[in-house]
Amino acid sequence: MKTKLLGAAAALAMLSAAADGTAAEYPARDLQGIIMWGAGGATDTVARAVTPLAESALGKQVVLVNKPGGTGAISTAFVAARPSDGYTLLYGAENPQLHKVLELSQIDYADFYPVNILAHGVAVIVANNDMPWKSVKDLVADAQKRPGEIKMGSTGPGGLPHVVGALMKTVIEFPVTPVPFDGEGPGITALLGGHVDFMPAGLSAAAEHIKAGRVKVLAVVNNEEISALPGVPPITADFADFGKYLPWGPFYGVFVKRDVPDAAKDKLVTAFKAAATDPKFVDLMVGRGNIMMNIAGAEADEFLKKWQSTTAWVLHEAKATKASPEQFGIPKP
Amino acid sequence: MDGSALSYFLMAWFDPWLLGLTALGTFAGVYIGAIPGLSVTMAVSILISFTFSWDVNEALALMAGVFCGGVYGGSRTAILLNIPGAPSAIATALDGFPLAQRGEAGRAIGVSTVVSVIGGMLGVLALAIAAPAISDFALMFAPRDYLLLAIIGILLVGSLSGESLAKGVFAGALGVLIGMVGLDPLTAEQRFTFGQISLLGGIPYVAAMIGFFGVAEALVQLHHLKATPIRQQVDRILPSWNVVKRYIPLSIRSSIIGVVIGALPGTGGDIASLMAYDHAKRSVKKPSRPFGQGAYEGLVAPESANNAAIGGAYIPMLxxxxxxxxxxxxxxxxxxxxxxxxxxxxxxxxxxxxxFTVGNLTLANLFTLVFGLTGIRIFAKMVECPRTVLVPLIVVLSVVGTYAIQNSVVDIYWMLAFGVLGYFMKMYGYQVGPVILGVILGPLMDVSYRRAMLSVRDEPSAFALELVSHPLTLVLTLSVVLLLARQTPAWTTMQARIGRWRNDGRTGGA
Structure with a gap:
């Protein structure tokens, strides 16, 4: 009797599951969203801000889970191993685009479909207030005068400060000592305390400290002035050669596996497009010093490829990679 | 505090909705904190999406409540089941669980509630009157200072190793090894991952904590399945004023440790409570019982410190x-x-x-007192369950809690493996406390030492000079030296000589 009952229940469950798969329209149930960085980080904040807005367009909940570790490699592996039904979203930053050349993982955004690249950040070069420099030129001159003595706050290989430092080194001799911290927040903390001398950082992490005059900003890593920081020169003012890499910055996006059915992809793209144009979200992102992108599909793929090609090759030339980008078919910029 | 400050302070006190949210947050926090694996961090991040469309004051009131309640709640399961509900309650288990085994669980929870609130209030007080000064002080800590702090912390192995120091050091080293797994935080090099993606993110130390404390303890209990459960005395739960008064000086000293460690951006309540426990062990000459066997002092210090660390953590934030x-x-x-x-x-x-935040935290502490002191009887009675019920319950709780950390099944395997390992370690006289100490402090020592060396371009002489050339660093260096020197035979002989000389002086004068 008991087994019969169980069998009936199982059959019923299977039936309803099958019905879900065929007849009901996507999304028939709640989705899961995997955030590749920990709670409280920039990626986490962006994910938690955009999701409630997309939920109203989707008509279902997206249950958010942080799966940090391996600079995002844990999350990309997890989502890639899930069924391609469009019920698992990946909320990520730029990191996976370097996982191949850093030999962290064989999975990058080529395996995912960009539902939306929401925005990209802008880097600034900030220095401790006690330092004598007034521009990046002063900083570079000082670094050349006392090679290795100036300490640069960093966040480890592939992180924003590291990449900006490597970009600088391809343009000019720039002998500084990087001291890696656990993230931009801890790096800026060390900068405030004078334990490092300068740091290339995302504007979103540095903006409030610049405004309060607790650190001084030497340049914006961009080819023109930006409205959030009037009067601060772009890095190309001192080093015109830098221009070929720009615009460059960290970015935030929402992804699903590439082989998810088109109907689900379309639904998600529409939902997140609407969410990313919501004034509340735009205010939040722009207020944090980001530049809105709100692109999807082929346009976003184009952006992802260009970002990967620029960054991977520069890091490779700076001898900061473990494997050549050539090995993975990443074209030279 | 001028008029407007006072009105902001009281905002949540007289708005019934905000008051209710703070109370709700605290109540939920106590129970979230009590369940191992369900962390305050997780609860607060879920609240972000949940409160997205709310007013910011409402969201903050709820979060402050969950934070205060959650840090306090961690002590519940630490005392009753020897499973710290949160990392900041690890030190609480060391003397809290022996108390429960003596049938004093009710009193232990009562005392821990009162000192938690004292610590919490002192933390809020520090936030209210000295926030700018403390945050500037916290910025002064360089990587080398974090290294010295971690060394002071790791010396606690000596207090936690039980009968054999060698076994304690072994256990501590095992913990450091567990903490090393994953990506090197400085170079992103893989360490002990054997090419496994699932090991890239390291082994979550909460999984190790639940395994070594919870499951290992459950396995040990299997030896005593037939034993009758200890009867819990639940008549005197509220500690009398005389009892509280005795612990106030220790509570204040521990709270100061909590505020400072909490305010440091690289350290939180877990390290604060371990250091406070160590401080209690060194400074209290005549504890109510030997430490590790149910000394109330061993409960007072960490519980004051981890709640004071809340106010401390808000300092650099605000x-x-x-x-x-x-x-x-x-x-x-x-x-x-x-x-x-x-x-x-x-x-x-x-x-x-x-x-507004200061007022809110004050309120949340008051609610902690209320919710903490109610329901103790039922909780304490939980331990009176027959072991055949209690042991499976602990295992289920451990598995659920571990899965909740990051929804990973692999973490459960780790946790169970650590549980079995912990069982054998306990059987052979190895304490599990040092393992967790190693897991927490090992990585901190690792990155701090390497950052400090990078800052001086890997020159040992420059590093040695830095240890004595900055006032703050010098104080910390001297503390380490003093702590080590006190353990040497030379120190003991000197102490004895000084003692004799004093006695001679006295007798000579008479």
Whole structure:
């Protein structure tokens, strides 16, 4: 009797599951969203801000889970191993685009479909207030005068400060000592305390400290002035050669596996497009010093490829990679 | 505090809705904190999406409640079941669980509630009167100072190793090894991952904590399945004023440790409570019982410190927009989402926020007292369950809690493996406390030492000079030297000589 009952229940469950798969329209149930960085980080904040807005367009909940570790490699592996039904979203930053050349993982955004690249950040070069420099030129001159003595706050290989430092080194001799911290927040903390001398950082992490005059900003890593920081020169003012890499910055996006059915992809793209144009979200992102992108599909793929090609090759030339980008078919910029 | 500050302070006190949210948050926090694996960090980050469309004050009131209640709640399961509900309750288990085994669980919870609230209030007081000064002080800590702090902390192995120091050191080293697994935090090089993607993120130390404390303890209990459960005395739960008075000096000293460690951006309540426990062990000459066997002092110190660390963690957050620990990092994210700009300008741009938070935390502490002191009897009776019920319950709780950390089944395997390992370690006289100490402090020592060396371009002489050339660093260096020197035979002989000389002096004068 008991087994019969169980069998009936199982059959019923299977039936309803099958019905879900065929007849009901996507999304028939709640989705899961995997955030590749920990709670409280920039990626986490962006994910938690955009999701409630997309939920109203989707008509279902997206249950958010942080799966940090391996600079995002844990999350990309997890989502890639899930069924391609469009019920698992990946909320990520730029990191996976370097996982191949850093030999962290064989999975990058080529395996995912960009539902939306929401925005990209802008880097600034900030220095401790006690330092004598007034521009990046002063900083570079000082670094050349006392090679290795100036300490640069960093966040480890592939992180924003590291990449900006490597970009600088391809343009000019720039002998500084990087001291890696656990993230931009801890790096800026060390900068405030004078334990490092300068740091290339995302504007979103540095903006409030610049405004309060607790650190001084030497340049914006961009080819023109930006409205959030009037009067601060772009890095190309001192080093015109830098221009070929720009615009460059960290970015935030929402992804699903590439082989998810088109109907689900379309639904998600529409939902997140609407969410990313919501004034509340735009205010939040722009207020944090980001530049809105709100692109999807082929346009976003184009952006992802260009970002990967620029960054991977520069890091490779700076001898900061473990494997050549050539090995993975990443074209030279 | 001028008029407007007072009105901000009282905002949540007289608004029934905000008052209710703070109470609700505290109540939920106590139970979230009590369940191992369900962390305050997780609860607060879920609240971000949940409170997205709310007013920022409402969201903050709820979060402050969950934070205070959650840190306190961790002590519940630590005392009753020897499973710390949260990492900041690890030190609480060391003397709390022996107390429960003596049938004093009710009193232990009562005392821990009262000192938690004392610590919490002192933390809020420090936040209210000295926030700018403390945050500037916290910024002074360089990588080398974090290294010295971690060394002071790791010396606690000596206090936690039980009968054999060698076994304690072995256990501590095992913990350091567990903490090393994953990506090197400085170079992203893989360490002990054997090419496995699932090991890239390291082994979550909460999984190790639940395994070594919870499951290992459950396995040990299997030896005593037939034993009758200890009867819990639940008649005197509220500690009398005389009892509380005795612990106040220790509670205040521990709270100071808690505030400072909490305010440091690289350390939180877990390290604060371990250091406070160590401090108690060194400074209390005549504990109510030997430490590790149910000394109330061993309960008072960590519970005061971890709750004081809450106020401490809010200090850099409110004054500089920098997180003091993992929970405040999440709250900063929440502030961003609500359109605020956490940073040094926040106190100028949104002046109400500071005193509103201070008022809220005060309120949350009061609610902790209320919710903490109610329901103790039922909780204490839980331990009176027959072991055949209790042991499976502990295992289920451990598995659920571990899965909840990051929804990973692999973590459960780790946790169970650590549980079995912990069981054999206990059987052969190895304490599990040092393992967790190693897991927490090993990585901190690792990165701090290497950052400090990188800062002086890998020159040992320059590093040695830095240890004595900065006032703060010098104080910490001297503390380490003193702590080590006190354990040497030379120190003991000198002490004895000084003692004799004093006695001679006295007798000579008479």
């Amino acid at each position: 004054t500089l927009g920098l997180p003091g620990d993992a929970v405040t990092a999440v709250i900063i994210g929440a502030l961003f989402i609500h359109g605020l700009r956490p940073g040094p300008m926040m106190m100028i741009e949104t002046p109400h926020l500071f005193w």
